[in-house]
Amino acid sequence: MNLSLQGKTFVVMGVANKRSIAWGIARSLHAAGARLIFTYGRERTEKSVKQLVETLETNNSIILQCDVTSDEQIHTCFSKIKEEVGTIHGIAHCVAFANKEELSGEYLNVTREGFLLAQNISAYSLSAIAKEVKNLELMAEGGSFITLSYLGGERVMTNYNVMGVAKASLEASVKYLASNLGQYGIRVNSISAGPIRTLSAKGVSDFNTILKEVEEKSPLRRCTTPEEVGDTAVFLFSDMSRGITGENIHVDSGYHVIG
Numbered sequence: 001m002n003l004s005l006q007g008k009t010f011v012v013m014g015v016a017n018k019r020s021i022a023w024g025i026a027r028s029l030h031a032a033g034a035r036l037i038f039t040y041g042r043e044r045t046e047k048s049v050k051q052l053v054e055t056l057e058t059n060n061s062i063i064l065q066c067d068v069t070s071d072e073q074i075h076t077c078f079s080k081i082k083e084e085v086g087t088i089h090g091i092a093h094c095v096a097f098a099n100k101e102e103l104s105g106e107y108l109n110v111t112r113e114g115f116l117l118a119q120n121i122s123a124y125s126l127s128a129i130a131k132e133v134k135n136l137e138l139m140a141e142g143g144s145f146i147t148l149s150y151l152g153g154e155r156v157m158t159n160y161n162v163m164g165v166a167k168a169s170l171e172a173s174v175k176y177l178a179s180n181l182g183q184y185g186i187r188v189n190s191i192s193a194g195p196i197r198t199l200s201a202k203g204v205s206d207f208n209t210i211l212k213e214v215e216e217k218s219p220l221r222r223c224t225t226p227e228e229v230g231d232t233a234v235f236l237f238s239d240m241s242r243g244i245t246g247e248n249i250h251v252d253s254g255y256h257v258i259g
């Protein structure tokens, strides 16, 4: 029993650039010997994903588009994966979005459209992907889903607003999906990452304030890195975490224990 992922294939969804948490996960999985498949949402992201993947010096990666708001694109993308590799051993779901205007000010001002958009992309997409994986029997040897959450889904964090409600929905989905998929040897967990300066973080107002707060108040007195999240992903994808499902692991320098 070890942390090696040799001979295993994983799908990493949501790499945007070299600062993405998804890219930190990809690098750790690659170092553990995994074969990787990447999906991206927006057309313009394809170029930067391709350039990043070339730095991994492997020739067996696959890069596909998958707009998670489209059931048809999810079906097409995962059918292609089934054709290409037959079986996968895990999916890292690192996909979320909310309208920038709803990530500042009062949550009370949330719109129906903005609420549903955040839920659609950031929460429902995990269930839609899990349903497709089950229907295509893509994880026939068992497997593991990982998604990314944040403390703002458990308690109020200023400016996180509509994304906090989406993450609460995502974390509850993790438990219900874990309940349904455990009998097929498929585990479902989330990593609640501390704030990291990514492209997505640019959408959250006053992000620097929370970064400083974490550096000053977290037990480890420092911010989280994509590498730390990546290494926890290797653990959650490996047999070393075979007894863990429906769990939310905080990789946040311990900040969540501080009032």
Ligand SMILES: CCCCCCc1ccc(Oc2ccc(Oc3cccc(O)n3)cc2)c(O)c1
Pocket (backbone or CB within 6 Å): 096, 097, 098, 099, 100, 103, 149, 150, 152, 157, 158, 159, 160, 163, 194, 195, 196, 199, 200, 201, 202, 203, 204, 207, 210
């Ligand atoms: C008070 C919260 C400060 C710490 C926020 C940590 C964090 C940073 C980034 C996170 O991911 C997203 C993803 C999309 C997102 O929506 C965006 C991002 C950029 C532009 C835009 O129009 N929407 C907002 C945050 C996330 O879920 C959590």
